[in-house]
Amino acid sequence: MAQDMTRLQVIENGEKSWSPFSPAEMQGRQDRLRARMEALGVDACLFTSYHNICYFSGFLYCAFGRRFGFIVDDEAATAVVPGIDGGQPWRRVHGTALTYRLAQGQLFPCGVGDPLPGRAQAEAARYRI
16 A cells, blocks of 8 residues: 555645744745855755754654755745644645655655755755755
8 A cells, every 4th residue: 555655745734823933034034045045056955953944944843753854945945744744744834845655764865856956956866865
């Protein structure tokens, strides 16, 4: 049955939840990051720590041993999350969420490259991220 499951999916389950930070505050954080990325010639940033994921997305989570990530590029902000919380990440993140299947531990690296823009996606493939 696990082979039949979609490896990556967007689960928009419910409405966006309350956040301790306003949408304007969260958008400002991401916009300032994008300005710095542009100045440095960086196509995308991948955050994997609780601190940075929460700061840039507003999503605080309990990993339960699973990997979480948050990708910011010039157009989008995407959380890469394990399929243990249903639609909670999408409801709580300032951006969108891409959920990966838990059947194999190596699926997180596969999911990270998908939302990246061209050059960054090529680099992710090169480093097998």
